Amino acid sequence: MKTYYAKPGEVEREWLLVDAEDMVLGRLATQVAQILKGKTKPTYTPHVDVGDFVVVINADKVRLTGKKADQKNYYSHSGYQGGLKETSFKEMLAKHPERIVEKAVKGMLPKNTLGRAMGMKLKVYAGSEHPHAAQNPRKIELEG
Numbered sequence: 001m002k003t004y005y006a007k008p009g010e011v012e013r014e015w016l017l018v019d020a021e022d023m024v025l026g027r028l029a030t031q032v033a034q035i036l037k038g039k040t041k042p043t044y045t046p047h048v049d050v051g052d053f054v055v056v057i058n059a060d061k062v063r064l065t066g067k068k069a070d071q072k073n074y075y076s077h078s079g080y081q082g083g084l085k086e087t088s089f090k091e092m093l094a095k096h097p098e099r100i101v102e103k104a105v106k107g108m109l110p111k112n113t114l115g116r117a118m119g120m121k122l123k124v125y126a127g128s129e130h131p132h133a134a135q136n137p138r139k140i141e142l143e144g
Helices: 025-037 089-095 097-106 113-119
Strands: 015-019 053-057 073-077 084-088 122-124 138-140
Touching (some): 025 053, 025 097, 025 113, 073 089, 097 122
């Protein structure tokens, strides 16, 4: 019996809708990353992007456990000396709630061109409205 490898042209992608309301950030991110990688499909192939598109809504209602909401910080660097910027979780939630989910999920994807292609299939929105109604996304319930 031969091993089956999916070819990029044979991949059938589905659009999935995930509601992030009252979900723990890390648990949401791990499950979304698995879907983006294609590990939930029987045709999973490590070197081919076989994952589905994922639309995450209500990113502003995601939560953290314990004291992390007060202690978690996000860092970015401008490239210049002394250019380190620090943003707290609460500031990020107020200004750019979709970036919180994006950073958590993309941190769990491979750090190469395949991982960047997988990250392009993630669509995150702060509210319950999204512009992907024409794709007919199927709503799924994640554990956690």
